[in-house]
Amino acid sequence: MHPIRFFFRRAELQPDAPALEDASGNLTYRALAERVAALAAGLQAIDPSPGSRVGLSAYNSADHVTALLATMAAGKVWVPLYPRNGRQELDRMVGFTEPSILVADRECRDGFDPQGARLVTIDPASGAADTLEGLVAAHSGREPAPNDLPLDATQAIKFTGGSTGAPKGVMQPYRSWTANALTQIHHYGLGAGDRYLAAAPITHGTSTYIVPTLAAGGRIAVVDRQRPAELLECFRRYGTTLTFLPPTLIYMLMEAPDDAPCPSLRNLVYGGGPMRPERIAAAQARFGPVLATSYGQTEAPQIITVVPPAELMAEENRPTVGRASLMTEVAILDADGRRLPRGETGEVSARGDLVMSGYWRNPEKTAETLVGGWLRTGDLGAFDARGYLTLKGRSREVVITGGFNVYPIDVEAALGRHPDVLDVAVFGVEDAKWGEAVHAAVQLRPGAAAGPADLLAFAREAVGPVKAPKVVHLYPELPKNAFGKILKPQLQREAAARPEAG
Numbered sequence: 474m475h476p477i478r479f480f481f482r483r484a485e486l487q488p489d490a491p492a493l494e495d496a497s498g499n500l501t502y503r504a505l506a507e508r509v510a511a512l513a514a515g516l517q518a519i520d521p522s523p524g525s526r527v528g529l530s531a532y533n534s535a536d537h538v539t540a541l542l543a544t545m546a547a548g549k550v551w552v553p554l555y556p557r558n559g560r561q562e563l564d565r566m567v568g569f570t571e572p573s574i575l576v577a578d579r580e581c582r583d584g585f586d587p588q589g590a591r592l593v594t595i596d597p598a599s600g601a602a603d604t605l606e607g608l609v610a611a612h613s614g615r616e617p618a619p620n621d622l623p624l625d626a627t628q629a630i631k632f633t634g635g636s637t638g639a640p641k642g643v644m645q646p647y648r649s650w651t652a653n654a655l656t657q658i659h660h661y662g663l664g665a666g667d668r669y670l671a672a673a674p675i676t677h678g679t680s681t682y683i684v685p686t687l688a689a690g691g692r693i694a695v696v697d698r699q700r701p702a703e704l705l706e707c708f709r710r711y712g713t714t715l716t717f718l719p720p721t722l723i724y725m726l727m728e729a730p731d732d733a734p735c736p737s738l739r740n741l742v743y744g745g746g747p748m749r750p751e752r753i754a755a756a757q758a759r760f761g762p763v764l765a766t767s768y769g770q771t772e773a774p775q776i777i778t779v780v781p782p783a784e785l786m787a788e789e790n791r792p793t794v795g796r797a798s799l800m801t802e803v804a805i806l807d808a809d810g811r812r813l814p815r816g817e818t819g820e821v822s823a824r825g826d827l828v829m830s831g832y833w834r835n836p837e838k839t840a841e842t843l844v845g846g847w848l849r850t851g852d853l854g855a856f857d858a859r860g861y862l863t864l865k866g867r868s869r870e871v872v873i874t875g876g877f878n879v880y881p882i883d884v885e886a887a888l889g890r891h892p893d894v895l896d897v898a899v900f901g902v903e904d905a906k907w908g909e910a911v912h913a914a915v916q917l918r919p920g921a922a923a924g925p926a927d928l929l930a931f932a933r934e935a936v937g938p939v940k941a942p943k944v945v946h947l948y949p950e951l952p953k954n955a956f957g958k959i960l961k962p963q964l965q966r967e968a969a970a971r972p973e974a975g
Contacts, residue, residue: 474624474651475545475620475622475624475647475651476545476628476647476650476651476654476684477542477545477546477684479651479654479684479687479688480506480509480542480684480687480688481506481546483502483687483688483689483690484502484503484505484506486690487502487665487690488501488502488503488506489501489502489503490502490665490690490692491692492504492505492687492692492693493505493535493538493539493692493693493695494535494692494693494694494695494711495533495534495535495694495695495696496696497534497535497597498535500535505539505542507613507614508539508543508609509539509542509543509546510543510546510615510616510617511608511609511610511612511613511614511615512539512540512543512546512605512608512609512612513543513544513546513547513617514547514612514615514616514617514618515543515608515609515611515612516543516544516547516549516574516608516617517547517548517617517618518612519573519574519591519593520549520573520574520591521618522573523548523549523620523621523622524548524549524550524622524626524627525549525550525572525573525574526549526550526552526570526571526572526573526574526630527544527547527549527550527551527552527572527573527574527575527576528552528554528566528567528570528572528574528575528576528577528590529541529544529551529552529553529554529575529576529577529676530554530555530556530563530575530576530577530578530581530582530584530585531556531576531577531578531581531595531675532556532578532580532581532674532697532698533671533672533674533675533679533695533696533697533698534578534595534695534697535695536595536597536605537578537595537675537695538671538675538683538693538695539605540576540595540605541675541680541683542683544576545628546617546620547617547620548617548618548620548622549574550627550628550629550630551628551629551630552566552570552572552629552630552631552642553629553631553675553676553677553680554566554567554575554577554585554676555674555676555677555937555939556578556580556581556584556676557937557938557939558936558937558939558940559933559934559935559936559937559940560584560585561887561935561936562883562935562936562937562940563584563585564585564586564588566632566642567585567586567587567588567590568588569642569833569834570630570642570833571588571590572590573590573591574590574591574593575587575590575591575592575593576593576594576595576605577592577593577594577595578594578595579594579595579596582594593605593608622647623647624646624647624648624651625646625647625648625830626646626647627644627645627646627647627830628645628646628647628649628650629644629645629650630642630643630644630645630833631643631645631771632771633770633771633772633878633880641832641835641838642832642833642834642835643771643772643829643832643833644829644830644831644832644833645771645774645829645830646829646830648826649773649774649826649827649828649829649830650684650774651826652800652801652825652826652827653681653684653685653774653775653776653827654684654685654688655799655800656776656779656798656799656800656801656827657681657682657685657775657776658685658688658689659799660767660776660779660781660798660799661685661715661739661740661742661765661781662739663685663686663688663689663691663715664689664690664691665689665690665691666691666714667686667689667691667692667714667715667739668691668692668693668694668711668712668713668714668715668737669682669683669686669691669692669693669694669713669714669715669716670694670696670707670708670711670713670715670716671683671693671694671695671696671716672696672697672699672704672707672716672718672722673717673718673719673722673876675695677745677876677877678717678744678745678774678775678876679717681717681774681775682715682717682742686715691714691715694707694711694713700729701722701725701726701728701729701731702729702730702731704722704726705726705729705731705733705735706731708735708737708738709733709735709736709737712737713735713737713738714737714738714739714740715739715740715742716738716740716741716742717742717743717744718741718742718743718876719743719744719745719746719875719876719877719908720743720745720746720747720748720752720876720908721746721874721875721876721906721907721908722875722876723741723743723748723756724752724905724906726759727755727756727759732759734761735760738760738761738763739763739782740763740765740781740782741756741760741763741764741765741782742765742766742767743756743764743765743766744766744767744768744769744775744876745873745875745876745877745878746873746874746875746876746908746909747864747873747908748766748908750788750791750792753785753791754788754791757785757786762782762783762786763782764782764785765779765780765781765782765785766779766780766785766794766795767779767780767794767795767798768794768795768862768864769827770848770850771829771878772828772829772842772848772850773801773823773827773828773829773848773850774827776798776801776827777797777798777801777803777821777823777827777850778794778795778796778797778798778803778862779795779796779798780793780794780795780796780861781795790861792863793857793861793862793863794854794861794862794863794864795861795862796859796860796861796862797860797862798827800825800826800827801823801824801825801826801827801828802823802824802825803821803822803823803862804822804823804847805817805818805819805820805821805822805854805855805856806819806820806822806847806849807819807820808820810844810845810847813855815855815856815857815858815860816855816856816857816858817855818853818854818855818865819853819854819855820849820850820851820852820853821850821852821853821854821862821864822847822848822849822850823847823848823850824846824847824848828843828848829843829848831843851871852864853865870882870900870961872899872900872901872909872911873901873908873909874901874904874907874908874909874910874911874939875906875907875908875939876908877939877940879901879911879939879940881898881899881900882899883936883940884899884911884913884932884936884940884941884942885897885898885899885913887931887932887935887936888913888915888928888931888932888935888942890935891923891928891931892918892921893917893918893921893922893923893927894915894916894917894918894921894923894928895916895917895918895919895921896915896916896951896959897913897914897915897916898913898914898951898959898961898964899911899912899913899914899942900912900914900961900964900965900968901965902944902965902968902969903969904943907943910943910944911940911941911942911943912942912943912944912945912946912964912965912968913928913932913942913944913945913946914945914946914948914951914959914964914968915928915945915946915947915948916947916948916949916950916951917947924947925944925945925946925947928942928945929941929942929945944968946964946967946968946971951964952964
């Protein structure tokens, strides 16, 4: 079944139940379903082609959720465009996926070049024809044409790094979203009484909880860019039972001058980066036995393995990422694709409906990653005797900072375009706030005078503040091995030992 059908079926079962709210008001399931259907019909009127792309660049709001659901209902492919990415990167994503429609907040619409796409502005104060409100009004009462695409067709293209010429877009099929929804409902015990607070960016992992919550009959509350103390108050105001946050934000909540309880909270799911066992224990002391986590990738969203709250209370489970989830098979494979026994370290690999269908317009990388029916994650890990997975490291160099994946090659390419940079290496350093902080080691050209502040500003302009380095280290010459390869482990050790690290 297509994942959007979960929502429409629930709207038939409980039309008058609350479904979606933000600071501007709330919608019942009936009202939301009518709004989604009208907008979906409007998107099809702009471009009737099944499976065409819709880019969505917006901050968190109820209209953002509505636009996402309407994209699904129209049988189109969602391309999330995080507004805080640099313009160069957003333009690259738009050019690579070639959306026919771009939906953007009023404050985000000038952050990229539409490159021929029809621009629809999210502007609740305006009912002009080229706005979300205008499309809803023009198609009120209409239903979108049925979507007959197969379950292996693409529901979303989400970016997970790339190179200077070809970003890597993960094609998440309908079956992946359906598997994710059923798995989350099962492991977190979601039902009609749940209240999901969408606080982290919807363009990222937060979105993966929207369909499960609506499928179970729960309510979604959407907030954007809240300070920690305000976010804690949102927990209480909305009766939050479920939320998903990166460890960085959980640390900020723990440090906020607000120790009032959040009695409704049942599942405080952290993801996008690791939490050390002592930090997990501290969060449990603050919030109660509600902390949970899962392990996944954009290529297999959110929930390859999972540790529900009751299991995470056990000290021996805190260093792990849990056991294989309901609908996904997980194995540790060696370089030749052979299964390794429990206790041995190898590459974490997964298969099942949760797994992507491939990388957009990148068959070579798809063939490297989907091997013999398995998703080769690039992460190293081992199962213990009980079936709990402990990650040992990443064979790929992704840096997970504040819940966001940063691929060094992208940042290196950006810094390498600075006229004063001769050579550069980008890597992660353990950081108490961010989980990992992005660092860059730079060798300048002879006679160049750029300083760390200049390079940081250049990088922020090129790739945005999330992916830009937190620290730049200048080297007269970067250390290399006999084959000319930069010694990143040495650079990481040296960076971690300096006062500005951590």
